[in-house]
Amino acid sequence: MIRLEKRPNPSRLWTALTPVLAVLLTMIAGGILFAILGKDPIEAIRTIFWDPLFNEQFAAFSRPQLLVKAGPLILIAIGLSLGFRAGIWNIGAEGQYILGAVCGAAVGLAFYPSESPLIFPLMVIAGALGGWAWAMIPALLKIKFGTNEILVSLMLVYVAEKLLASMALGALRNPEGGGFPGSRNLSQHPGTANTELFPGTGMHWGVVAAFIAVIAAYVLLNRHILGYQIKLAGQAPRAARFAGVNPNLLVAVCLGLSGALAGLAGLFEVSGPAGQISIDFNSGYGFTAIIVAFLGRLHPIGILLAGLLMALTYIGGELSQFMLGIPAAAIQAFQGMLLFFLLGLDVLSNYRIRFSGFAAKGAS
């Protein structure tokens, strides 16, 4: 019989080891899945994890994509992780991402055709504010009326999507676009473009912001009283109140901060890789970032690595669809497995497994 036994202290070894183990198990289980689909599992796994970075034919294109995709995921996930640590569940980063893009783009387009170097910084500020404001809606409703932030923030994603469509079709539509939906292209206009900083690397301002966010979050959580209060509120809410933490303030800070970072991610995307406001501008970064946050164990460095890994499975997934004809749904299942194994293996860091013939029954 197998029995779980709580460790007095969480094991550091297992905390570090479980992500690696989870990736390995995902490869095995995913390999079985691909084999059932009639694909060569070894080749599929290689196409997903290896080819995007090292295949001579594809790497020149897909390697820069790694940072392009990981940037927004990391930026959003860092913001979300702060709230998640405090037990404040912002599920609506996708909506805040859209609002950041819309607000930032609107500012950029308002100055068109000026090419002043001040425009881009202004757009960055507007993007952050847009995401922040959208996140403050669930925050204020929670503080004032005790509503559930999970539901409100999630519902606001759908509102944001409608708003995005109306902007693409109305206020922000390109007057010279011949009636097609979508705004002017921001990335091809000097004043508003989020340019690639080093050609061929995929490094743009959003990636820089993501790295800064990782460092800032690390310092906040480990060296600052606010980070301590966030952790305390998540682990022991009653102890946090005893310590003098104001729960309402924490709700506003955590939701506001995660909204602002998601808004930034949206702005950097719309002014760079995406280029314009369009009806289907958002591509699910805000939701995938939730997985990234947990995959990285809500730890800034972990999120950095998880964001890169997730981006890799995205690029590799597309590549395997293209090369091997693996269905998109199988790739999504594969990504889901990663989270499943990680959360499942989490138990090892807090519990010890005992094998024994005569296991005692615990207290009921």
Added chain:
Amino acid sequence: MTTLLSVDRLTKAYPGVVANDDVSFAIEPGEVHALLGENGAGKSTLVKMIYGLVRPDSGSMTLSGEAFAPSEPRAARASGVAMVFQHFSLFEALSVAENIALGMENPPKMSALSNRIAEVSQAYGLPLDPARLVGTLSAGERQRVEIIRCLLQEPKLLIMDEPTSVLTPQEVEILFATLRKLREEGTAILYISHKLEEIRALCDAATILRLGKVVASCDPREKSARELAEMMVGKVLHQTKSAGQELGDAVLSVHDLSLPPATQFGTRLANVSFEVRAGEVLGIGGVAGNGQDELLSALSGERKSADHVFLHGDAISRLGPTQRRQIGILSGPEERLGHAAAPDMSLIENALLTGSVRENLAQKGFLNWPKTRSFAERIIETFDVRTPSAQSAARSLSGGNLQKFVIGREVLQRPEVLVVNQPTWGVDAAAAAAIRQALLDLAAKGTAVVVISQDLDELMEISDTFAALNGGKLSAKVPAAGLTVDQIGLMLGGAHDMEVADSHADEALHA
């Protein structure tokens, strides 16, 4: 007459600790048998094995001459063993009868059950209205629900785990009358407690456990409480002593404080007034659930109120916990894990929890970890907290050690006022003595100390003055010296309208 239960060489080990080591003892029918020992001595593990919650690694038991190895509580109940736990498992939003029906294998119709409950409760002097919501019952009445739940099974052996920790002295008398009646009917009772006077008054035999081993068996009526305590602890007990110095000016005063309950079944504080002087230890007695948590949170700043709380005459009711700490009001809540300390955080992080302001552990919001660490280590050293290191998680410490840590954390911050709730609850005798001594030493240096506790012996030992909290109301404070147990009992609200029960019990006894 055959022995009812005999326990033969039971052993149960958990990783790192042998909870029961070769334990043997026997209970005769109609005997009230005490199981004595400090926290961690192995009492709970032993009764859990008898009740089928835990299986022994080795050893055997016989019940009425037959082999007895219950694999689950249901099997134990079927064999005639019932247990009243220290912590009640009752649903507050359900009625008494519904709660009892929930614990039964085949509950009869509600009306029939209600009649049975009324019958049993009358017969044993424990009146209880089957239709009342459990949420409206006092702790003593809730315990009666648990007892009646057991009596309905007509057990041969009734196990009671620390049954008097939630009762007033008068309620204890009623409980004892019930237990004595059960004994006359031939029911054996296994009585777990560390209150020695009670055991001397009630029990016929005692088995004393220390560190998982049986260290002595005796007739408690022939031993003094002190002798029993020394058998339990295994050494001569150190007596706490107060300096008995002159009291200073009033430091903390509370005028007419009323506070609505925080939860549906919480207690409303009504017109609480008192003041504490520098160097004074004010003991506030009362049965749990009479407003202790609410009073602590009103003083710690977790709950704010209109201008009712004053420090040196300045209104401080509207200040939060951090600001109150700044001006010297520190507190120690009852619940160690989750309230006074964060279970999964290290002792260093837990030192920061209340120490950041007064110990200057953060500059402009940035934390000074080396300084925090040395503060944690100072607490560990000064208060003899047994832990592998300051980096251990709070939950890995034993109750007594963690309590020494959280009380020590406040004491070392040189408070002007220290408010503690149940400072020695669930703590072994040596740690409890150390904590009481620390509180007395603090008062000797001029701190005003408020000790909220259910343990009347403790309050009598350390308090200069005493007040009783009952139903959210605080009695006037009186000097502690010379108070008798009966007087205190009356201040605590007597038997909570249980006088009826008393007369019924008498009738039943004389019938």
